[in-house]
Amino acid sequence: MAVLVRLAGDIGTAEEAVQEAFAVAAERWPGDGIPPSPAGWIITTARNRLIDRNRREATRDSRHAEALLLHAPAEPPEEGPVPDDRLRLIFTCCHPALAESARIALTLRLLGGLTTGEIARAFLVSEATVAQRVVRAKTKIRDAGIPYRVPSDADLPGRLTSVLAVVHLIFNEGYLTGSGEPVRDDLCAEAIRLGRLLAELMPDEPEVLGLLALMLLIHSRRAARVTAEGSLVLLADQDRALWDRDLIAEGQDLVRRCLRRNRPGPFQIQAAINAVHSDAPTDWRQVVRLYDQQxxxxxxxxxxxxxxxxxxxxxxxxxxxxxxxxxxxxxxxxxxxxxxxxxxxxxxxxxxxxxxxxxxxxxxxxxxxxxxxxxxxxx
Amino acid sequence: MKNYLLSIYQPQGPAPEPETMRKIMAELDVLRRELESTGSWVFGDGLHDPATATVLRPTGGEVLMTDGPFAEGKEHLGGFVIVRAPDLDAALEWGRRYAQATTLPIEVRPFATEAGG
Missing domain, CATH: 1.25.40 (Serine Threonine Protein Phosphatase 5, Tetratricopeptide repeat)
Structure with a gap:
């Protein structure tokens, strides 16, 4: 999706091209058979639709878009869009000019690939509300001219804060929902997936690593945190044998990588506190020192x-x-x-x-x- | 390129002290020159008090004239600037500078038609 958004210049046009490609598939596949790579076929078809569209609209802007299309690789890689495109899309979805609820809905919809129905159930609002938030946000992105790019170095710290806050909110909504089920593992897993994506795309940003480490360390205790009957178990009373040692090791390793960079931030410190809690017995003096830092x-x-x-x-x-x-x-x-x-x-x-x-x-x-x-x- | 409306909202009440006002006007001058030199300036000015406004309202074939502003409120449009910018981020940066210079809230809103040139 992200690669098509860049080629199309806006989200709505890219989505239309994908829908058209699916329509063509519905017509042709029953007769011609399913192609060896269905996803690649859809992307290529959508891309060709965008080229056709730009030829029809022979304005200066579309000629520019066409130049971009022609310079794009002939066959988009099957595993998905190039990382830069996804990074641009994250920053657009989490632009501070959009309301927080819109940022969350848009990020889950366009980067998490969740349906509006799934997002609605996760946040206990109606599907119509989510659909409206997404449409409104896309309209603002288009009409107000929210750019589709990674912010400049000067703006990056502030804009990154907004991106990380969205991912953290998605995780927290899963970890401690306002009501209903005690824990929603699917939302936690989605937030971690987004966190891993960010860490892969911005490996030099310590707060990105810090957030991922924080989520992994909290998630490592999920099996011990809720009993079979669905009641919560406090940290001190948890059966440590149920903790996920692999996630703990990965989280603690990330914390050590952050510390080496020596650019502390709130997520890194929270991750470090959780890393201390992951070793028995908890070194409370160390925890107090970390809270002092925070x-x-x-x-x-x-x-x-x-x-x-x-x-x-x-x-x-x-x-x-x-x-x-x-x-x-x-x-x-x-x-x-x-x-x-x-x-x-x-x-x-x-x-x-x-x-x-x-x-x-x-x-x-x-x-x-x-x-x-x-x-x-x-x- | 797009045109953006930067609306400056100010509270009802007396204007700031002359000393403060001079400082604000000087900063606005610097901003305007910078906008002009980068080709971003379209138009801008301060407005007289809302009490000087007149509203024309169509009512059953007639147009009715009333004295005073369209809406009374704690805040009113005190002035505006139209800037030409490549995208919202650039417009928001000008808006941020106006907010700092005037110490007032600024609303940034895109015009419907693309700016030529």
């Missing part, structure tokens, strides 16, 4: 909350509880869950119950709700 880079209340959890393991629950007092996270269920846990460890049972109830009131995820309820009934 606070220095991007001080957010949520990071401070996670840091407090690590501090509790090093300096005890009372010190950690003091740290929570300064955080403005009342709407966040995790804040109340952490507070409840610290209060329980300090034997302040009444306050702990109230905090567990506050946490329960703020999450829809059934697996998380069950953990919180079981903590409440342990009293």
């Amino acid at each position: 606070m220095a880079l991007a001080p957010t209340p949520v990071v401070a909350l996670h840091r407090a959890v690590a501090v509790a393991e090093v300096d005890g629950p009372a010190v950690a509880l003091d740290l929570l007092d300064d955080l403005d996270l009342d709407g966040h269920h995790l804040f109340h869950a952490v507070r409840a846990d610290l209060l329980r460890r300090l034997s302040r049972d009444h306050e702990a119950v109230a905090a567990y109830e506050a946490a329960l009131a703020r999450t829809e995820n059934p697996a998380e709700r069950e953990i919180l309820r079981s903590r409440l009934t342990e009293r």
Whole structure:
């Protein structure tokens, strides 16, 4: 798809050419038989349609597009578009001038190859909503002139942040859905596939490697994270024998590669924290140091909350509880869950119950709700 | 090449202090010269207060005239610039510079017809 988008100059025209190619296939294949390489046949036919189209529209722009077509390799490789085209497409799909929901839908549709129905089910919105988001985004790309290219070096850091955020959001939606199933492995797998693609296309960007490592390390624990009955298991209680050692090794190796580059970023640090958690017993002092680094880079209340959890393991629950007092996270269920846990460890049972109830009131995820309820009934 | 409308939105209320205003005008001058020297300038100007506007509205064959702006709001269109740019990224970069110079929000919007030349 990406190679055709470059040849066509816009996404809509490329999609039309592919649809036309499928229509031709539906006509011819029943009589002529299926060609040896169906995908290659479709791409070549779509490409020829684009050449025809450009000949019909003898404007200056289309002559330019034709020049591009003529310089393109005669037979597109069967394994898919050349990497540069996919990279351009990712940056177009994740352009900051598009709404975040549109970026996610467009990325999953054009790069993940998910149908609008699949995207709709993943994000618990109607198929019409997703279709509308995709159409609206494509219209804006065309009419507003969002360029189809990899940003210049000067713009790359900011634009890359947007791309990585989209992939991370897709992963998080799979890892901890707002409601419904506790975990959606298909979305996690799709995010990792996109992460691998980015790492392959931009092997010198440490944050790209950091995000991939983070996703691999979290995903390595998926079998231990949910019981057969579908309830969540906290990290400390997980059966480490169920962890995927290959994914851990790959993730830890990526973390080491990032560290060597010495250009730390938020994803790399989160990956490093998860890498520490992957070795038993957890070196909590190291975890606190990494959170300190993350606070220095991007001080957010949520990071401070996670840091407090690590501090509790090093300096005890009372010190950690003091740290929570300064955080403005009342709407966040995790804040109340952490507070409840610290209060329980300090034997302040009444306050702990109230905090567990506050946490329960703020999450829809059934697996998380069950953990919180079981903590409440342990009293 | 495309033409983009850079709309400058400003809040109701008094203009900034003369000292601040002079600094803003000087920066806008620099920006305009840069747009002109790169062939990106099409047109631009500031507008008088919304109270000076007149609205004409067709109603049953007649055209009715009313005093004042089309819509009253906390913010209004204070001025605009039309730039010629190869793509949205280039237009957004000019928009970013106008936002910094004016300290006001800028809306960047493409014109429907391709710019010639």
